[in-house]
Amino acid sequence: MKKNKFEIKKIGSYILVGVVGGLISAGAVTSLSNNSKLNDFEIFKNTTNNNEKAYFTSASNNRVVGLNPPDLTIAAEKTVNAVVSVKCYSSFSQQQRRSLDPFDFFFGDPFNSQGQQRQQQSPKDTPSGLGSGVIISTDGYIVTNNHVIDGADKIEVTLNNQKTYIATLVGTDINSDIALLKIDEKGLSYLNFYNSDNVRVGEWVLAVGNPFGLTSTVTAGIISAKGRSLDLLRSNSKSPIESFIQTDAAVNPGNSGGALVNTNGDLIGINTAIASHSGTGTFEGYSFAVPSNIAKKVVEDIRKYGLVQRGYLGIGALDLSDDASVKQYNLQNKTSYKSQEGVLITDIQNDGGAKEAGLKKGDIIKQIDGTTIKNFPTLSGVIGEKRPGDQVNVTILRDKVTKTFNVRIKDAKGGISVKTKNDLSIAEKLGAEFQELSDEQKVNYGLESGIVISSIDSNGKLKSAGIGEGYILMEVNDKPVNSEKDIEKILKNYKGTVSVRYVDPYGRIYRRGFKME
Secondary structure: OHHHHHHHHHHHHHHHHHHHHHHHHHHOEOOOOOOOOOOOOOOOOOOOOOOOEEEEEOOOOOOEEEEOOOOOHHHHHHHHOOEEEEEEEOOHHHHHHHOOOOOHHHHOOOOOOOHHHHHOOOOOOOOOEEEEEEEOOOOOEEEEEHHHHOOOOEEEEEOOOOOEEEEEEEEEEOOOOEEEEEOOOOOOOOOOEOOHHHOOOOOEEEEEEOHHHOOOEEEEEEEEEEEEOOOOOOOOOOOOOOOEEEEOOOOOOOOOOOEEEEOOOOEEEEEEEEOOOOOOOOOOOOEEEEEHHHHHHHHHHHHHHOOOOOOEOOEEEEEOOOHHHHHHHHHHHOOOOOOOOOEEEEEEOOOOHHHHHOOOOOOEEEEEOOEEOOOHHHHHHHHHOOOOOOEEEEEEEEOOEEEEEEEEOEOOOOOOOOOOHHHOOHHHHHOEEEEEOOHHHHHHHOOOOOEEEEEEOOOOHHHHOOOOOOOEEEEEOOEEOOOHHHHHHHHOOOOEEEEEEEEOOOOOEEEEEEEEO
């Protein structure tokens, strides 16, 4: 009898589980939306939700509780054909330069060519770098990371169908770590950029790329945070834009430059870095992506103008959310600011838009165009989407009173017009700032002529030739130079191979060349 009662209880339990399971299944709702065809780069869409949701009623308080197991298959199917493998081939000297790549701390070396082995010259058919890219137009434009293709002599792109192409490098932006490639093909699958300002913490996302050379790999996770800064780009850029989307989707070496998409398969970011404290460069819980709004703006600038149109507020800033920085600033300046959301204006540039609009040192920026400025990365991301000449509404706190100002964004030199490559000065094309050689330096180096490189852009012509900050430029096209005007005179309207002779900080003299278009 006891046995029968026990069996009856077991059967009753199964029935109860079956009934509950049936109720949950009956409540499941799948909402799929067809993705209408959009023109290339006209790609902001309203927020959609492609998650499957199952609902049940809590017996304790009659609340509707949502279970959220998303259907990721549609997003994966849309994405894999638009994500490509990117292989880079570099010369020996460029591979040596890449051996100190700061991104290795995050992504490691997918080819395991560390230590002295990396100093050796690899066979010509051996890739020096491996990453991913995202097709963003039917005619073959591809976005990837700048650090993926940095220093490459040849860039090879392989589609998901295993077709391989040699890509042209259209342009790069070291400040955001974005690069634009082009392959000669039509009718390609591509991804729509999505308005990354609309993504929310906790939202499901997919990371798609080629980790360790494994093509078309899809991993899932959620958005863990927005507006993160790693100080990753600062080693190569003096004014980096770091406002990363942080996720817990698994990303590994080879994913760099790949797609971060929402559950509808829309592009919300370009996977860029991993938090890897072990030094292996493998995934340890969090990954970071350049938001699609920043990537979209950069590639549009490169495609339309040939270079990125960088805008600035014209301020010095302190991140008030950084407790350590606030304490240090208070100590140095004898102030008493408290840690909070917002950015303190610590300096006003004379030719900047902030001063022109009436902003002052000591103002605390709280909002820009309605976006809450929680920290400096948030501010950097919002301004990074703007161009010189754009106007923004800046809401500040001044003496405990909230005020709003209309600020015109300007370039680094106070201009408000967009520029093309033809508008750049020779120094800007070379990617350097110069100062005249002192008499003492002439004596120390035994020189009669020369000009010191006081600052250098990692994307400039001189840097590509292996010339760094502090080097002395002696001759350009076999003519001695003593000032920036000398260089401008020699290279004005010049096209072709440029020969430069220079001295490194150790007094060694070299000759290198590069091309001017």
